[in-house]
Amino acid sequence: MKRKQEFESDASDSSFGLSIGDLMASLLLLFVLLLAATLLNLQNQYDDQLEVAAQYTEVKSKIYDELHLTFKDSLSSWQAEIDSTELVVRFTEPGMLFDNNQSNLKPEFKKILADFFPRYINVLNKSEFRDNIEEIRIEGHTDSNGDYFYNMKLSQDRTRSTLEYSMQQLSPDMEHNWVQKRITANGLSSSKPILYKDGSENKQASRRVEFRIRTNAERQIERILKFGE
Numbered sequence: 001m002k003r004k005q006e007f008e009s010d011a012s013d014s015s016f017g018l019s020i021g022d023l024m025a026s027l028l029l030l031f032v033l034l035l036a037a038t039l040l041n042l043q044n045q046y047d048d049q050l051e052v053a054a055q056y057t058e059v060k061s062k063i064y065d066e067l068h069l070t071f072k073d074s075l076s077s078w079q080a081e082i083d084s085t086e087l088v089v090r091f092t093e094p095g096m097l098f099d100n101n102q103s104n105l106k107p108e109f110k111k112i113l114a115d116f117f118p119r120y121i122n123v124l125n126k127s128e129f130r131d132n133i134e135e136i137r138i139e140g141h142t143d144s145n146g147d148y149f150y151n152m153k154l155s156q157d158r159t160r161s162t163l164e165y166s167m168q169q170l171s172p173d174m175e176h177n178w179v180q181k182r183i184t185a186n187g188l189s190s191s192k193p194i195l196y197k198d199g200s201e202n203k204q205a206s207r208r209v210e211f212r213i214r215t216n217a218e219r220q221i222e223r224i225l226k227f228g229e
Helices: 002-071 107-124 148-168 176-180 217-227
Strands: 080-083 088-091 133-141 183-187 208-215
Touching: 002 080, 002 107, 002 208, 088 107, 107 148, 133 148, 148 176, 148 183, 148 208
Parallel strands: 133 183
Antiparallel strands: 080 088, 088 208, 133 208
8 A cells, every 4th residue: 555655656756857947948948939030030120120121222323324414513612522421511611602691692603503403403302312312401511610509500590591592493393392301401510520631621522512312221121120110
């Protein structure tokens, strides 16, 4: 009788041990499955981001090529350049843009904008580009001379003058509504100076006006990340 009780006790302990073991194995399997699902989701997000980045790079390259083809014969006379890495058309000769401490456009800059801006919008509004354009930023920059906040107001007034005159150059058949939804005027004072190689400020080059393009690549990546949450 005693041996039977011991046998039943051993069997009960063994059954209990098997139950705990099965539970631990099940939990481990569940953890592995959850980890695999998480890694797969992260991989899919990563792949989607790579695809967006590749598309952005391709669109960016095509926009630059089109801008360069359109303006290559005019850039030197305008004292302008196109930055391929940032999709910026930069007008670099301050003496052609505004009088000192003034926000009214000089006649020479008006002439440049009348030639430049309609062609610029024609490029950006092409079917292969227009849906990728998030913002067209007109940026005004000063050097570090003078008060920062005075220069902020001056640079903002200058970009507003540039924006108003540029919009007046668009013909009636051009899509004003499409442009108005995307174009902004941004005075940045001396916050983004142009520097020499030794780190000192190139004050003449810092006084400039830039037309900068932002694509919707950032918004697409943000949407992918939110979708994966």
